[in-house]
Amino acid sequence: MNFSLFIARRLRLGTSDKSKASAPIIQIAIGAIALGMVMMLVAMGTGRGLKMVIRDKIAAFEGHIQVIHMDHNQSQVHLKPLKVDTAQKDRLAKLPGVQQVQGVIQKAGLIRTEDTFEGFIAKGIGEDYDTAPLRSLLVSGRLPQWGKPQNTEILLSQTLAQKLQLKVGDECRGFFLNQTSQGIPSQRKFDVVGIYESGFESLDAQYLWMDIATLRQLNGWSPDEVGQLELKVSSFEDLDEIAFNAYDATPSDWDVRSIKQRFSAIFEWIDLFDFNIALVVSIMLLVGGLNMVTALLVIILDRTSTIGVLKTLGATNSDIQRIFLYNASALVFKGMFWGNILGLIFLGTQYYWRWIEFPNPQDYYINYVPVSLDIYSWLLLNAVVLAGSMLLLLVPARVVASINPIRTVQFK
Numbered sequence: 577m578n579f580s581l582f583i584a585r586r587l588r589l590g591t592s593d594k595s596k597a598s599a600p601i602i603q604i605a606i607g608a609i610a611l612g613m614v615m616m617l618v619a620m621g622t623g624r625g626l627k628m629v630i631r632d633k634i635a636a637f638e639g640h641i642q643v644i645h646m647d648h649n650q651s652q653v654h655l656k657p658l659k660v661d662t663a664q665k666d667r668l669a670k671l672p673g674v675q676q677v678q679g680v681i682q683k684a685g686l687i688r689t690e691d692t693f694e695g696f697i698a699k700g701i702g703e704d705y706d707t708a709p710l711r712s713l714l715v716s717g718r719l720p721q722w723g724k725p726q727n728t729e730i731l732l733s734q735t736l737a738q739k740l741q742l743k744v745g746d747e748c749r750g751f752f753l754n755q756t757s758q759g760i761p762s763q764r765k766f767d768v769v770g771i772y773e774s775g776f777e778s779l780d781a782q783y784l785w786m787d788i789a790t791l792r793q794l795n796g797w798s799p800d801e802v803g804q805l806e807l808k809v810s811s812f813e814d815l816d817e818i819a820f821n822a823y824d825a826t827p828s829d830w831d832v833r834s835i836k837q838r839f840s841a842i843f844e845w846i847d848l849f850d851f852n853i854a855l856v857v858s859i860m861l862l863v864g865g866l867n868m869v870t871a872l873l874v875i876i877l878d879r880t881s882t883i884g885v886l887k888t889l890g891a892t893n894s895d896i897q898r899i900f901l902y903n904a905s906a907l908v909f910k911g912m913f914w915g916n917i918l919g920l921i922f923l924g925t926q927y928y929w930r931w932i933e934f935p936n937p938q939d940y941y942i943n944y945v946p947v948s949l950d951i952y953s954w955l956l957l958n959a960v961v962l963a964g965s966m967l968l969l970l971v972p973a974r975v976v977a978s979i980n981p982i983r984t985v986q987f988k
Contacts (some may be wrong), residue, residue, distance in 0.1 A: 605871035612860035613915020625946035636709030639806025654803025679802035700788035717744035717770035727787035733780035775941035865968035
């Protein structure tokens with residue numbers, strides 16, 4: 577067996593350690609590492625979770641990438657259609673990283689009830705639309721049955737429902753500007769079958785969802801014409817590259833934009849989460865590392881006579897440094913182990929039961945604190961903590977070289 581490792585194990589397992597003055601310092605150091613590990617896991621898990629929830633909610637309204645006619649500029653209403661053939665749609669669908677290509681139409685309108693009226697933007701979608709994000713936002717009722725003939729079913733936001741005093745099962749009338757003639761606005765009777773809430777008040781105050789065939793009929797468009805194409809991507813990190821490739825794959829009078837461009841202020845805000853996470857990890861790593869440095873110095877001072885005896889017997893400074901590094905490493909592993917256990921339990925309970933809520937959900941677009949932590953981020957965090965702790969422990973280990981064996985033995 578390695579000499580340094582053998583001595584380190586004997587010192588660590590020795591019963592006399594329990595009576596040493598260094599024992600409480602060691603326990604405090606282990607606790608500091610465990611607490612720091614918990615704080616780092618919580619910061620990483622909640623920060624990443626909040627970013628993903630906000631991104632997914634925005635993507636539910638706009639997709640990840642929008643392909644629109646160049647004449648639209650920044651308008652949310654589609655006045656000029658895209659004529660999309662199967663070949664063009666397949667070309668976009670086959671781009672690397674693209675999961676789905678969906679056609680939609682957005683049209684401005686007005687809902688009138690007996691007591692009030694409210695403007696809105698109707699978003700028409702078809703049977704091929706990915707409605708999973710919408711389903712997760714449902715507050716009551718159900719989603720409309722897309723593709724149903726003469727479909728009058730709509731999905732209304734809770735904000736609009738409260739303003740218009742509507743609930744699931746109510747009927748209302750929508751008025752739309754007629755693009756095909758200069759006549760009076762077109763009107764349709766709608767049935768409210770579901771109510772949703774996204775947390776984005778600016779979006780909830782505008783959008784309602786209906787069948788794309790209804791809006792296509794109101795606009796006088798053919799079945800192969802849509803207001804815009806929405807692309808869903810498999811990896812948000814590749815969004816800019818996929819958007820660039822989509823731009824190259826579309827005609828010259830089409831434009832391509834991503835939700836990062838469309839909602840630039842929100843994405844600049846959530847990008848700060850990465851900085852905040854890195855700051856928390858750095859501070860916790862520094863605090864935990866300094867606690868371990870202090871603990872190792874106390875252990876060295878507590879074992880001064882032992883160091884003197886080992887040097888007298890021929891042990892080199894490197895041998896003794898490794899002995900104390902082995903002991904300190906065991907403490908680091910112990911602190912990291914308990915920190916991971918407690919941190920993962922905290923994140924797991926929050927993920928399933930959502931027992932911690934935001935006091936001001938309107939500022940975070942969500943009521944509860946979301947959690948997301950992948951295995952690669954978890955392994956990377958542990959590797960950084962371990963490597964950082966080992967580097968910091970090299971500093972007190974060098975104190976061993978300055979200890980005079982003769983003085984320590986005489987002192988003893």
